[in-house]
Amino acid sequence: MRVSELNSAVDSYKINQASLKAEADSKTYFGFWVYLMTDCVLFASLFATFAVLHANTFNGPSAHSLFSLPYALAETLILLTSSFTCGLAILAAQNKAKRLVLFWLLITFLLGLAFLVLEFREFANFVNQGDSWRRSGFLSSYFTLVATHGLHITIGLLWIGTMMFQVLKKGLNRITVRQLTLMSLFWHFLDLIWIFIFSVVYLISGGLNI
């Protein structure tokens, strides 16, 4: 066999391998997408519960009297910005810029942590003034919906943390970039859910008293 034939055989083998790997990756992305969509259904059931129970205040505080809208806006802007910086981390990963990936992941992590702290302080504040989930149907549904989102954020933060560690140790190889991409999808998805929590729970139910 001549050298040129051997070279072209090697090339076609490499192309084959690359497309096989890409196909395996696209299946992973699709599987994760299906998970995200089922998570949407979970949140939808909690939204439905909130929609049904939000007026059942049992002589306790209503959404209108309880929520602070500027506080909720601050939470929203922090989470939105973290979603953006997470995207910048993915762009940096595509450009193989490891330090930049770590930088944007760190920023995303800190913003996510700030969001979680704000949410926890809000919850603690409500509980301390006697308005916990035990107070009324409205508060039960509110805490369940928002805390489920908060739990997702906590898991997301753990994931970002482990990804930072992995990128630091292993660099940007196919596996870590794939994991980064899945993590970014998860994080964007959480911001997407928060849009509806902000709009329905805080603005429409809280601000407009509907």
Add this chain to the structure above:
Amino acid sequence: MSKAMVVSVHNPNQASYRAYVTGFLLSLACTLLAYSLTVNHVLSQNWAIALVVATLAIIQAITQLVLFLHLGKETKPRLKLVVFGFMITVVLILVGGSIWIMHNLNHRMFLPSQIDKYMKQQDDSGL
């Protein structure tokens, strides 16, 4: 460099700087607009503001789905879109159905005073 290195495989999750900046700015605009409409009570009817806020939320959601979550960027068969469509269907049935049926139930519910009367009637008829 061999040919295999040059071949780029189509990646549906391929991101671009422009998409992220556009998505971020549009989301920011939707959020701030919805917030200021609510706080300043620009329309006299609260339900009208609620409708605008809900519309803005959906616009923002679509923006982020396309620009951040790369929905609709895949090649055929568009399974991602199919699953998304199914999810929307389930969510609409779940949320819409719950609100509808529970509203109906509330509407038909007795007042406490009516319950006493009803139970007395039932007692009298021997049930």
